[in-house]
Amino acid sequence: MTPTSALPVADPQLAELLTGRLAVVEQRLREAVAHSDALAGATSRHLVDAGGKRLRPLLTLLCAELGDGDRPEVVDAAVVVELTHLATLYHDDVMDSAPVRRGAPSAHEVWGNQVAVITGDLVFARASAIAAGLGPVAIRILAATFERLCLGQLHETVGPPEGADPVEHYLQVLSDKTASLLATSARFGAMFAGCSTEVEASLMAYGEAAGVAFQLADDVIDLASDRTVTGKTPGIDLRDKVPTMPALLLRRRVGDGDGTDADRNLVRLLDSDLSEDRALDRAVSELAGHDVVAATRTRAVQWADQAVHALEPLPDGPVKRALVDFTEALVHRTA
Numbered sequence: 001m002t003p004t005s006a007l008p009v010a011d012p013q014l015a016e017l018l019t020g021r022l023a024v025v026e027q028r029l030r031e032a033v034a035h036s037d038a039l040a041g042a043t044s045r046h047l048v049d050a051g052g053k054r055l056r057p058l059l060t061l062l063c064a065e066l067g068d069g070d071r072p073e074v075v076d077a078a079v080v081v082e083l084t085h086l087a088t089l090y091h092d093d094v095m096d097s098a099p100v101r102r103g104a105p106s107a108h109e110v111w112g113n114q115v116a117v118i119t120g121d122l123v124f125a126r127a128s129a130i131a132a133g134l135g136p137v138a139i140r141i142l143a144a145t146f147e148r149l150c151l152g153q154l155h156e157t158v159g160p161p162e163g164a165d166p167v168e169h170y171l172q173v174l175s176d177k178t179a180s181l182l183a184t185s186a187r188f189g190a191m192f193a194g195c196s197t198e199v200e201a202s203l204m205a206y207g208e209a210a211g212v213a214f215q216l217a218d219d220v221i222d223l224a225s226d227r228t229v230t231g232k233t234p235g236i237d238l239r240d241k242v243p244t245m246p247a248l249l250l251r252r253r254v255g256d257g258d259g260t261d262a263d264r265n266l267v268r269l270l271d272s273d274l275s276e277d278r279a280l281d282r283a284v285s286e287l288a289g290h291d292v293v294a295a296t297r298t299r300a301v302q303w304a305d306q307a308v309h310a311l312e313p314l315p316d317g318p319v320k321r322a323l324v325d326f327t328e329a330l331v332h333r334t335a
Contacts, residue, residue: 007058008325011318018061021075025057028079032126043107043119047086050104056081056185063189063203065319076130077188080142083127085181088149090120095153145184152176167248171212179211202313206323209307213330216300219244223288235284239274245299249292300331
């Protein structure tokens with residue numbers, strides 16, 4: 001795996017540097033989840049072995065190049081953010097009943113829900129142990145981030161309170177569930193490379209906005225994805241009645257009285273039983289062809305623009321360029 005698979009790095013020297021450091025992170029991840037207990041070791045290795053983009057540690061390593069990226073604390077921080085992400089995936093897959101993760105059977109499919117949840121806790125415990133070596137400030141930041149991750153999942157599960165705007169509620173869920181850890185990943189890179197608090201603040205704002213853009217782009221991909229590329233069934237969120245931005249925008253239009261008969265029929269279809277593949281395929285096809293998908297992409301672009309704007313105080317150079325390129329690529333990716 002190369003950095004360009006997750007972060008487009010045009011500068012060859014920077015790309016080579018990140019590749020080498022990512023290899024160190026990868027080895028450290030495997031060491032971190034190793035366990036003397038055979039079952040705990042097997043379950044904890046499951047998602048590390050499955051691979052992934054390693055976006056969060058790459059972001060930490062990249063942002064550290066705005067300071068002294070050679071510091072050993074930077075690698076520790078990169079390991080912490082990826083372990084935290086992996087811990088949430090064990091839990092998310094149980095919550096979502098997801099059968100596959102990164103092309104492999106989800107942990108709960110192999111060992112059951114209870115073991116998967118406990119494994120997520122074990123992996124986060126290892127992340128916390130490494131973070132403890134980075135000092136009390138790192139622990140406080142990680143704890144606050146994990147709290148936001150939990151709140152995002154909680155609020156997604158229970159839905160918006162009465163009278164709240166479902167679209168704004170959903171954006172807050174995205175901010176907590178995804179953007180919070182991206183912001184911490186960027187912040188840790190700057191923080192442990194000795195950058196100024198101003199650089200930290202810029203990168204935190206960048207991560208928050210880029211994280212929302214990332215998830216809005218995912219909502220579009222979920223409707224137009226090729227399952228042979230993504231490993232996901234298109235429209236799985238529709239089947240599970242999990243809110244996504246296109247569906248929320250459609251419901252808002254109908255609720256405001258601005259929808260057409262076709263819009264109202266589509267809402268009824270989304271509310272129907274989509275357990276059969278034929279019904280799901282029809283719902284995906286109709287929603288994918290609706291202009292709310294373009295509206296969702298527009299929102300993703302707006303959040304990506306906000307992320308780029310947050311980078312303006314940073315010095316020009318290959319790191320800033322890579323962050324800008326990544327943000328622009330977010331809304332054009334297909335997986």
